[in-house]
Amino acid sequence: MAGGHCLVAVSEASERVGDMSGTGTETGAAPARVVVIGAGIAGLAAAHRLLRRGARVTVLEAGDRVGGKLLPGEIAGVRVDLGAESLLARRPEAVGLAREAGLGDRLQPPATASASIWTRGALRPMPKGHVMGVPGTASAVAGVISDEGLERIEREAALPRTEVGDDVAVGTYVAERLGREVVDRLVEPLLGGVYAGDAYRISMRSAVPQLFEAARRHDSLTEAVRSLQAGAAAAPQTGPVFMGIEGGVGRLPLAVADAVRARGGEILTGTPVTELRREAGETWRIVAGDRVLHTDAVVVATPAPAAAALLAAESPGAAAELRQIEYASMALITLAYRRADAAALPEGSGFLVPPVDGRTIKAATFASRKWGWIADEDPDVVVVRTSVGRYGETEILGREDAELVELSRHDLREATGLDAAPLKTRVTRWSDGLPQYPVGHRARVVRVREHVAKLPGLAVCGAAYDGVGVPACIASAYAAVDQLGGDLRAVRQLTAHPVQSLHGGAGE
Numbered sequence: 001m002a003g004g005h006c007l008v009a010v011s012e013a014s015e016r017v018g019d020m021s022g023t024g025t026e027t028g029a030a031p032a033r034v035v036v037i038g039a040g041i042a043g044l045a046a047a048h049r050l051l052r053r054g055a056r057v058t059v060l061e062a063g064d065r066v067g068g069k070l071l072p073g074e075i076a077g078v079r080v081d082l083g084a085e086s087l088l089a090r091r092p093e094a095v096g097l098a099r100e101a102g103l104g105d106r107l108q109p110p111a112t113a114s115a116s117i118w119t120r121g122a123l124r125p126m127p128k129g130h131v132m133g134v135p136g137t138a139s140a141v142a143g144v145i146s147d148e149g150l151e152r153i154e155r156e157a158a159l160p161r162t163e164v165g166d167d168v169a170v171g172t173y174v175a176e177r178l179g180r181e182v183v184d185r186l187v188e189p190l191l192g193g194v195y196a197g198d199a200y201r202i203s204m205r206s207a208v209p210q211l212f213e214a215a216r217r218h219d220s221l222t223e224a225v226r227s228l229q230a231g232a233a234a235a236p237q238t239g240p241v242f243m244g245i246e247g248g249v250g251r252l253p254l255a256v257a258d259a260v261r262a263r264g265g266e267i268l269t270g271t272p273v274t275e276l277r278r279e280a281g282e283t284w285r286i287v288a289g290d291r292v293l294h295t296d297a298v299v300v301a302t303p304a305p306a307a308a309a310l311l312a313a314e315s316p317g318a319a320a321e322l323r324q325i326e327y328a329s330m331a332l333i334t335l336a337y338r339r340a341d342a343a344a345l346p347e348g349s350g351f352l353v354p355p356v357d358g359r360t361i362k363a364a365t366f367a368s369r370k371w372g373w374i375a376d377e378d379p380d381v382v383v384v385r386t387s388v389g390r391y392g393e394t395e396i397l398g399r400e401d402a403e404l405v406e407l408s409r410h411d412l413r414e415a416t417g418l419d420a421a422p423l424k425t426r427v428t429r430w431s432d433g434l435p436q437y438p439v440g441h442r443a444r445v446v447r448v449r450e451h452v453a454k455l456p457g458l459a460v461c462g463a464a465y466d467g468v469g470v471p472a473c474i475a476s477a478y479a480a481v482d483q484l485g486g487d488l489r490a491v492r493q494l495t496a497h498p499v500q501s502l503h504g505g506a507g508e
């Protein structure tokens, strides 16, 4: 970054928190002031990185706690996650942030990776050779798919090519190639586990981009899957695919918030932002309750509906696009059993349930089996977690907590034989928990960013954009910070003097 000396662009090595005076100092120009709206993992990751780059940061959070969809909790004296519980470790962002926030020695892979599918009346081992449920050969999914379904897969290679165009719904494309059974019994529950969505609406380009690209290159989908598998085999990745955090993934935002405060950042909870306006001098005016803040730059890290409301005045185009992004709601039912009562629980980390099987729950996680740290919390307690609610399924979420517990117990009994009364239960509702990525989502996000880019000093990030998983949310936060670095260089021209890094040299 030759010649760029604004404080937000200081090298990552710099530990210096910018001067608070707001005017030039002996070390150079005043630090850029940045307000981050939303203290979910995306907003906190953005704040953390902005501070490392020397900005002066305030985070405004509507709720009374930080973390958004990451929420640590407790049942029967055992710590558990009541929101997200697992981090994809094949991408660097989430485990990297955990390490930066001092949780490196708390990262823990799952104790077992063997899961099942509850379908056609039995728990069946989750097949291994597939990409998001799409097999490279029929034999890879034998056991889950019926004999007729397997024959249908075998005929796929002879079918004429199906064009994927700019985007296509995963379910539509896979059903056309391999038959509906593969979608209904494998793709749907696997995708549903991530998006709580509907495979026949979800964008293949956004949700399974590697499959989309492979399908573009190959006439046959099974051949495309085999080419991906061959590529993965040729360059095997080491280390666990997923990681948890001892004490819960919900500890991650708490640790990042601590790191933000330790670097001089300010986090205000119970402070919903209601107005965001651009003002003379290229700064931003933010109204949150009875506070009015003036700042050089803003990161909007809220879910899409809140982002749409905040951007309506200054970027009606972005707001109109964001309003189109729909969400799925869900509830998690956590049940704690005495170990002696839970003997019926099978081995493995849990099971997924295809909607086509007509059950109430969509998944069950045997939390004490999956995470060693939960088993260690109290060896006499076994924790199981079920989930209900998919995109468009509103009826089930209208039920009382006690009814959701009973429905979960019923399905657990049917699937595993676990019949005992739980010691304790907890229902956690996630209204509008997961954004939906239908066909065309990627193009919509490009349009949102084009609108936002017209307003220097404004960036957006979070689950609504580039992926709903925690690592993708963090990546979108880092991209937002990079964008602001460029904006502030261009607009504020904070180029008076280089900033000294702790490592002795000037900022890059």
Ligand SMILES: Cc1cc2nc3c(=O)[nH]c(=O)nc-3n(C[C@H](O)[C@H](O)[C@H](O)COP(=O)(O)OP(=O)(O)OC[C@H]3O[C@@H](n4cnc5c(N)ncnc54)[C@H](O)[C@@H]3O)c2cc1C
Pocket: 037, 038, 039, 040, 041, 042, 043, 060, 061, 062, 063, 066, 067, 068, 069, 070, 083, 084, 085, 086, 087, 088, 271, 272, 273, 274, 301, 302, 303, 306, 330, 332, 430, 433, 434, 461, 462, 463, 464, 468, 469, 470, 471, 473
């Ligand atoms: C039940 C559930 C389980 C999940 N499991 C996993 C998992 O195991 N692994 C995984 O990788 N992902 C999982 N996810 C997805 C992942 O947790 C989320 O996509 C991610 O945490 C979203 O982070 P975020 O910062 O974008 O948004 P959020 O967590 O939604 O944070 C946004 C914040 O903005 C605040 N806000 C909103 N409006 C305003 C306003 N006007 N002013 C100020 N603040 C405002 C909100 O209060 C909130 O705190 C799960 C999601 C859910 C719902």
